[in-house]
Amino acid sequence: MEIVTSSDSILENRLIRLMEQYEIDLLRMCSVYLRDRSLAEDAVQETFLKAFQGLSGFRGDCSEKTWLMSIAMNTCKNMRRNAWFRFMERHTALESLPLLAPSAEEDCIAVTQVVMRLPRKEREVVLLYYYQGLKAKEIAQALNISAAAVSKRLKQARTKLHFALEGGAENE
Numbered sequence: 001m002e003i004v005t006s007s008d009s010i011l012e013n014r015l016i017r018l019m020e021q022y023e024i025d026l027l028r029m030c031s032v033y034l035r036d037r038s039l040a041e042d043a044v045q046e047t048f049l050k051a052f053q054g055l056s057g058f059r060g061d062c063s064e065k066t067w068l069m070s071i072a073m074n075t076c077k078n079m080r081r082n083a084w085f086r087f088m089e090r091h092t093a094l095e096s097l098p099l100l101a102p103s104a105e106e107d108c109i110a111v112t113q114v115v116m117r118l119p120r121k122e123r124e125v126v127l128l129y130y131y132q133g134l135k136a137k138e139i140a141q142a143l144n145i146s147a148a149a150v151s152k153r154l155k156q157a158r159t160k161l162h163f164a165l166e167g168g169a170e171n172e
Contacts, residue, residue: 007056015052022065023048025132026072032116032127033076043079047072062141066134070142073124114164115157122157125150 026047030040050071058067115126124143128134129150136154140147 011052011055014055015048018051018064018068019048022068025065026068029069029127029132030072030076032112032131033073033124034079035116039079043072043075046075050075062138065132066138066142069128069132069134070144073128073142111161111165114161117164118157118160122153122160125153126157126161129154 023044026044027040030043030047031037034040034043047068051068054071058064062070115123118126125139128139128142129136134142136147136150139150143150
């Protein structure tokens with residue numbers, strides 16, 4: 001006797017696999033972006049809800065991770081646009097962000113703090129490139145910008161990080 005699986009069941013199983021595979025990466029990204037763990041958890045849940053709703057239409061033009069990161073970044077941007085968010089003080093210590101290594105060195109924390117002070121557009125590409133390991137082409141797809149724009153933002157961010165970490169001001 002053959003068991004017939006409905007399309008909803010297939011989508012549900014696929015979503016479960018995506019959640020198991022990418023939940024931690026999304027939670028890290030959203031936590032850093034929103035600077036609040038509980039809001040990040042909400043953003044990740046909303047990301048997976050949106051992913052489930054669009055899963056049947058996912059054509060595979062990009063990797064699943066790129067697609068999910070794009071949804072998560074847009075979700076975080078929408079949350080930050082909310083009037084309530086703008087009036088709340090959101091300064092979560094780096095030590096309380098999810099899955100920070102217990103032996104995180106002081107230099108690593110300092111670099112992360114400098115990255116978080118970058119302008120939003122530069123911070124996004126740095127987070128996706130260095131923290132999530134996406135390639136420039138994948139970042140371009142996730143942010144809906146050109147690969148040249150990704151390269152430009154990365155270069156600007158590296159320059160600002162260099163000045164900030166060498167004792168200069170990050171806005172030089």
